Amino acid sequence: MTPPIKRDKPWLMRTYSGHSSAKASNELYRTNLSKGQTGLSVAFDLPTQTGYDADHPLARGEVGKVGVPICNIGDMAALFDQIPLGQMNTSMTINAPAAWLLALYVAVAERQGATPAQLQGTTQNDILKEYLSRGTYIFPPQPSVRLITDIIAYTVKHIPKWNPTNICSYHLQEAGATPTQELAYALSTAIAILDAVRDSGQIGAEGFEQVVGRISFFVNAGIRFIEETCKMRAFGEMWDELAAQRYGAESEEMRRFRYGVQVNSLGLTEAQPENNVQRIVLEMLGVTLSKKARARALQLPAWNEALGLPRPWDQQWALRMQQVLAFETDLLEYGDIFDGSPVIAAKVKALVDGATQEMARVQEQGGMVPAIESGYVKRQLVTSHTERMRAIERGDLKIVGLNCYRETEESPLTGGVDSGIMKVDPRAEREQIERLNAFRAQRNATEVKAALANLAETARSGANIMPASILCAHSGVTTGEWSQILRDIFGEYRAPTGIDIPANDDSRGARAVAIRTQVAQTGEELGRPLRLLIGKPGLDGHSNGAEQIAVKGRDVGFEIVYEGIRLTPEQIAKAALEEGVHLIGLSVLSGSHVEMVEDVFNQLDQVGLKGLPVVIGGIIPESDAALLKERGIAAVYTPKDIDMNGIMVDILNLIRKNHDLPPVAAI
Amino acid sequence: MTRTALPEPAALASAVSARDRLALAQALNLLDDRRPPARQCAAAFLDALPAEKQESGGHLIGITGPPGAGKSSLTASLIQVWRRRGLNVAILAVDPSSPISGGALLGDRLRMHASGADREVFIRSLACRGEFGGLSAEVWPMSLAMLAAFDIVLVETVGVGQKEIDVSKMTDTTCFVAQPASGDSIQFLKAGIMEIPHVIVVNKEDIGMAARKTLSELKTTLGRRTDADGWQAPALSASAALGSGIEALADALDSHRQWLLARGQFTARRRRCQAEWLVKHLREEFGRHGINRLGGETVLFVELANAPRRSPIAAYEDLRARILPHS
Structure with a gap:
């Protein structure tokens, strides 16, 4: 009989999930745990992430x-019904209202009989990256840093096994x-946060090593x-050095680069x-092969995320991929298989050098917060993304099935009655509002008022926000109320x-020049330069698509009005009129495109702009695209439309058609 | 009104005067339209606007300063103060055009987002389209249309060094936003390259020392100097981030208007603005040669100051016809 082989313990296996209601999500979580998932990863809806109750006007179409x-x-208790929080490891993707969701979690755990010291898990709580990607920030950078700092200081003292912030290079x-930028900006964010914790004086010098040891990261892994793999090794090296040199962390354990991963959805x-x-x-x-740089927790997207929301079966498939790697293969039987490789070492060094230089540029500007406020970091990212998109468009960056090898048999996977994606029950929003109203009716109004007054006082005084938030949680305060107090202050x-950003070389290319000529020509025919409004209605903050269209539009000669994320349909109609x-x-990636389009059309009618052509881009299933066109949308673009020049010609022709001009020939 | 037909000028003018937002938007589109029939229609529209508003109504303010000084965020704060005082506000925000594509990103609305969905605030962005020293040629006619419907009309211009002050020639009151710890504006003032604005404000007083230093240097540089009318410009500090000093800034802007009114110079200044616009536009199209055909700049300004009120477009076409020999 052969002796049992010693294997490493596998990483935490999670699936990022949650939808419709606390009750439906609780059922899903318990099913997932029974399938061998070892931790939970909670996805909150956009109203929750941006601090609105389900009945707020901005929440329409986005609930669940x-x-x-x-x-x-009440919702939080239902979410973890029959899941003992004292034993669970829960990751919560929550940022601007992270203190609030953590407070609710603590309060529910206390009601279950667990103590805060038992709790394990993670609050994402990296608000700085929200300004650069994802977009669920609420407050200005300074108070946001204060909220992050408060959560760190509180958990280090009271919930020592909690990861209070997951600094995100993922988004x-x-x-x-690029990998270099990921390293540089994530580590620059870590510096901004750790400096702020140190300067807040909430943790003495002797306890600071514990703070450094609790910082974890959330990383992306691309193709x-x-x-x-080299990026993860570079992260480990750079973090070790930073922790030791800048923050004086002596123990090796406290300097370890701990990270969770969601692999690339982009x-x-x-x-x-x-x-x-x-x-x-x-x-x-990429995040498991090198033992030295292996993820602590892993969640995989489902194969159909670019089509819409995944179903339980799709998520199960993603979990099974992890289980096959961890339990069937021999990966966990070996030490680090890359140590000593000169190829790997050279690549790691190149990444470290590049990232170190970019970090120095950020520090020259006063650190990560000023570099975000000035727009510097965002411009660097938009520039990189523009280059990537142009490389895909040209075919230099190959993506199988998208810009090469496009011939395909019909897929049996997307053919079923549900077209291979999940549809959220349209009753979910109304039912959540009903539950919210019932909850409000039964709580003690005096207690709520007192808890909110206490929260306001705490926010103004600069004391730690957590105890006041936990009191709010127990008193029956709502997400919208907690956030509104802080919005006011x-x-x-x-x-x-x-x-x-400056125009890049592609905008001097023959095709771009030809389109530009036609755009200028049409402008002359219509008497004035052509203007486009790029609008992002709703709470969704994924702005890549809107940004790329805006930059491309400018580069082919349109005048572009773009006001950033999170506009109401009313604001969009107002801007369209005034400009x-x-x-x-429009750009909508949250799945609420049908409601948003309906609202935008209503508002356009009200201001007298009925008939103005409207196009939309986003993750829009084919059945919805047909519906939107029926309602009057002139064109629908989805991630498979990579020919940006083609989109520009389309838009030009839609404008011409609206003014009874014949279309220009294909360019 | 069909999409391609031109509006009826008198009806459009009365709708704009009645503060119809859709009508104002259409009027601004019309004033942007360069086709000859549209130009005629635009001239008739401007002529149909009430004379009183054009000559002495409302307050036309220019705000300028170097990039990054915080013009848009100050404007956003000013909008809030004016709204609290019951005034309605129209903004013309001028952004640079791309020299390569001719396209433009008009981003000022973003920075002024504070106005949200308020129907008493109207923002139109304009690309400077590579002309007119950081100002777009449409700014003056569009300002007139906005003055017919709004109490305050504010023109925010691209900060492009010394030229940014061009806006001062086409507004009642000009506000220069200085960047703390940047000596450029002070150098321009000292050297007399830059005309003196009517109000100078150092933004970002929240950063402390550097802002105070810049303010005191500006005060020293300005000394007792006055502009051609005899106005002595105050230098203030404010912070858009903290919302401090904004009330005082609004007061300072208004006190220049009151000062012009009290001295009976307000209407003359409006006329001068139009004359400046006409001469500048003629110079762009015909060069000095064209101006000389009309007797030279000095003579032309005197003529325009005494001419009866006309819409800028009609007046321009007349002058143009006098320069062009056979038309």
């Missing part, structure tokens, strides 16, 4: 769409960051898995979506869009 709605302690990559394609399965598996290798913020635009381009 991209995650679970949590309005109060930087989604916004276009170039060798480079990604590269997943709508075209031939079955190919995403092998992409996800290869991307998983901290103010709200709009981040730089980063689209004011005298020829066409509106």
Whole structure:
């Protein structure tokens, strides 16, 4: 009989999930745990992430769409019903209202009989990256840093096994960051946060090593898995050095680079979506192969994310990929298989050198916060993403099924009655509002008022926000109420869009020049330069698409009005009127496109702009695209439309058609 | 009104005067339209606007300064103060055009987002389209249309060094926003390259020392100097981020208007603005040669100051016809 082979313990296996309601999500979580998932990863809906209750006007169409709605302690208790929080490890993707969701979590745990010291898990709580990508920030940078700092200081003292912040390079990559930029900006963010904790005086010098030891990261893994392996080794080296030199962390354990991963969603394609399965598996290798730089927790996207919301079966498939790698293969039987490789060492060094230089540029500007406020970092990301998009458009960057090898048999995976995606029950929003109203009716109004007054006082005084928030949670305060108090005191913020970048070489190309001539010509025919309004209605902050269209539009000669994310349909109609635009381009990635389009059309009617052409881009299933066109949308663009010049010609022709001019020939 | 037909000028003018937002938007589109029939229609529209508003109504303010000084965020704060005082506000925000594509990113609305969905605030962005020293040629006619419907009309211009002050020639009151710790504006003032604005404000007083230093240097540089009318420009500090000093800034802008009114110079200044626009536009199209055919700049300004009120477009076409020999 052969002796049992010693294997490493596998990473935490999670699936990022949540939808419709706390009750439906709870059922999903318990099913997932029974399938061998070892931790939970909670996806909140956009109203929760941006601090609105389900009945707020801005929440319309968004409730329960991209995650679970949590309005109060009743929802949180239902979300973790029959899941003992004292034993669970829960990751919560929550940022601006992270203190609030953590407070609800603590309060529910206390009601279950667990103590805060038992709790394990993670709050994402990296608000700085929200200004650059993803967009669910609420407050200006300074109070946001204070909130992050308060959570860190509180958990280090009271919930010592909690990861209070997951500094994210994940979303930087989604916004276009190169590996070097990911390293530089994530570590610069860590510096900004750790400096702020140190300067807040909430933790003495003797306890600071514990703070450094609790900082964790959330990283992306793309398809170039060798480079990604090297990136993770570079992260480990740089963090070790930073922790030791800047923050004096002596113990090796406290300097360890701890990170969780969601592999790349940006590269997943709508075209031939079955190919995403092998992409996800290869991307998983980049963060697991090197033992020295292996992820602590891993969650994989589903193969059909570019089509819409994944179903339970799709998520199960993603979990099984992890289980096959961890339990069937021999990966966990070996030490680090890259140590001593000169190829790997050279690549790691190149990444470290590049990142070190970029970090120095950020520090010269006063650090990460000023570099975000000035728009510098966002412009760097938009520039990188623009280059990536142009490389795909030209075919230099190959994506199988998208810009090469496009011939395909019909997919049996997307053919079923549900077209291979999940549809959120349209009753979810109304039911959540009903639950919210019932909750409000039964709570003690005096207690709520006192808890909110205490929260306001705490916010103004600068004391730690957590105890007051936990009191609010127990008292029956809602997500919208907690956030509104802080909105009133901290103010709200709009981040730089980063689209004011120089035109790149492609805009001098023959095709771009030809389109420009036609745009100018049509402008002369219509008497004035052509103007486009790019609008992002709703709470969704994924702005890559809107930014790329804005930059491309300018480069072919349109005058572009772009006001950034999170506009109301009313604001969009107002801007369209005041700016005298020829066409509106909407961008919606949250799945609420049908409601948004309906609202935008209503508002346009009200201001007298009925008939103005409107196009939309986003993750829009084919059945919805047909519906939108019926309602009057002039064109629908999805991630498979990579020919940006072609989109520009389309838009030009839509404007011409609206003015009874014949279309220009294909360019 | 069909999409391609031109509006009826008198009806459009009365709708704009009645503060119809759609009508104002159409009027601005019309004033942007370069086709000859549209130009005629635009001239008739401007002529149909009430004379009183054109000559002495409202307050036309220019705000300028180097890039990054915080013009848009100050404007956003000013909008809030004016709204609290019950005034409605129209903004013309001028952004640079791309020299390569001719396209433009008009980003000022973003930075002024504070106005949200308020129907008493109207923002039109304009690309400077590579002309007119950081100002777009449409600014003056569009300002007139906005003055017919709004209490305050504010023109925010691209900061392009010394030329940014061009806006001062086409507004009642000019506000220069200085960047703390940047000596450029002070150098321009000292050297007399830059005309003296009516109000100078150092933004970002929240950063402390550097802002105070810049303010005191500006005060020293200005000394007792006055502009051609005899106005002595105050230098203030404010912070758009903290919302401090904004009320005082609004007061300072208004006190220049009151000063012009009290001295009976307000209407003359409006006329001068139009004359400046006409001469500048003629110079762009015909060069010095064209101006000389009309007797030279000095003579032309005197003539325009005494001419009866006309819309800028009609007046321009007349002057143009006098320069062009056979038309």
